[in-house]
Amino acid sequence: MSDLSMSGSAGEFARAKVNLALHITGRRDDGYHLLDSLVVFPAIGDRLHAEAADGLSLTITGPFAVGLAPNSDNLVLKAIRSLATACGQPEPRLALTLEKNLPVASGIGGGSADAAAVLRLARNIAGMTLPTLELERLALQLGADVPVCLDQCAVRLKGIGESLSHLPRLPDFGIVLVNPRVAVSTPAIFKGLENRNNSCLPEIPAGFETLTSLISYLEDTRNDMQATAERLCPVISQVLAALSAEPQTLLSRMSGSGATCFALCRSGDEDGLAARIQKSHPAWWVASSNSVT
Numbered sequence: 432m433s434d435l436s437m438s439g440s441a442g443e444f445a446r447a448k449v450n451l452a453l454h455i456t457g458r459r460d461d462g463y464h465l466l467d468s469l470v471v472f473p474a475i476g477d478r479l480h481a482e483a484a485d486g487l488s489l490t491i492t493g494p495f496a497v498g499l500a501p502n503s504d505n506l507v508l509k510a511i512r513s514l515a516t517a518c519g520q521p522e523p524r525l526a527l528t529l530e531k532n533l534p535v536a537s538g539i540g541g542g543s544a545d546a547a548a549v550l551r552l553a554r555n556i557a558g559m560t561l562p563t564l565e566l567e568r569l570a571l572q573l574g575a576d577v578p579v580c581l582d583q584c585a586v587r588l589k590g591i592g593e594s595l596s597h598l599p600r601l602p603d604f605g606i607v608l609v610n611p612r613v614a615v616s617t618p619a620i621f622k623g624l625e626n627r628n629n630s631c632l633p634e635i636p637a638g639f640e641t642l643t644s645l646i647s648y649l650e651d652t653r654n655d656m657q658a659t660a661e662r663l664c665p666v667i668s669q670v671l672a673a674l675s676a677e678p679q680t681l682l683s684r685m686s687g688s689g690a691t692c693f694a695l696c697r698s699g700d701e702d703g704l705a706a707r708i709q710k711s712h713p714a715w716w717v718a719s720s721n722s723v724t
């Protein structure tokens with residue numbers, strides 16, 4: 432079972448997930464936290480490629496391949512194996528290649544994006560499709576961030592990640608992502624939170640007509656994981672200071688559980704802003720995009 436369309440191969444782009452706002456509004460009995468978050472997907476990400484082969488394999492290339500084993504713990508293999516089991520199919524015979532461009536354990540859901548990418552890619556394999564609700568359930572079992580990565584479009588995310596609702600069309604903007612190359616453990620930040628019962632997001636307007644209206648909305652929101660992450664990983668404060676010092680930055684904040692932070696700017700300003708941050712901090716990972724879904 433490896434009929435990846437007519438050509439026997441297929442590819443998927445696994446975009447980074449950015450939490451523009453992330454409020455922690457409570458905790459379930461099983462310990463998982465309830466979130467209220469605005470999530471977007473810039474055109475910065477990993478690339479997944481699949482070729483028909485004799486068996487299932489995973490090769491990892493790219494700048495962040497080091498330190499990420501291509502073994503059965505990898506979310507790409509976990510996702511394709513869980514899908515095959517759910518579909519009552521044998522393991523698909525695929526040579527998978529993951530070009531790992533996103534830093535690992537960095538608050539932008541790289542592993543979740545990869546898992547979602549392989550689930551999308553499997554649509555090209557006979558017998559490997561599930562009804563949408565079952566696919567979303569399987570995605571959530573792989574990780575709280577996997578369901579939102581399936582469609583890669585701007586949404587409001589609630590619950591632990593299973594409740595997704597579309598946002599009004601967002602205005603054009605540029606985004607710069609900066610990671611100080613320090614891995615941050617998501618469970619450690621959740622565990623270190625001092626307050627788990629914060630307000631939900633302010634009411635979302637019918638439309639964000641201008642970038643100014645989006646920024647002014649976001650200014651009334653927060654990332655409730657940021658203070659804990661800055662305490663446990665102080666370099667995050669340096670990243671935020673560097674981003675907010677740039678005159679073109681309209682808003683800067685941390686994404687997810689960190690350490691990646693972002694700056695929003697006018698579309699067209701993102702490459703210059705990114706270049707200046709990279710020049711002053713050559714050791715940091717910096718990426719920019721003005722195409723955000």
Ligand SMILES: C[C@](O)(CO)[C@H](O)COP(=O)(O)OP(=O)(O)OC[C@H]1O[C@@H](n2ccc(N)nc2=O)[C@H](O)[C@@H]1O
Pocket residue numbers: 450453462463464465466468538540543573574575576577590591592617618621687688
């Ligand atoms: C913080 C976010 O990045 C915001 O988008 C996500 O909620 C994290 O999602 P994720 O990395 O896919 O998380 P998972 O791999 O499912 O969970 C890792 C660990 O984080 C904690 N966790 C995760 C999600 C959530 N809503 N509440 C939690 O408390 C749990 O201890 C869990 O064992």
Ligand SMILES: Nc1ncnc2c1ncn2[C@@H]1O[C@H](COP(=O)(O)OP(=O)(O)OP(=O)(O)O)[C@@H](O)[C@H]1O
Pocket residue numbers: 499504505506507534535536537538539540541542543545546576615617687688689
């Ligand atoms: N394909 C993958 N890419 C990245 N990490 C993976 C992958 N497969 C498994 N992992 C493991 O998942 C853990 C979380 O990695 P990931 O890069 O998804 O974190 P993150 O960006 O902080 O995610 P989130 O924002 O959803 O919390 C890492 O410890 C890593 O070892």
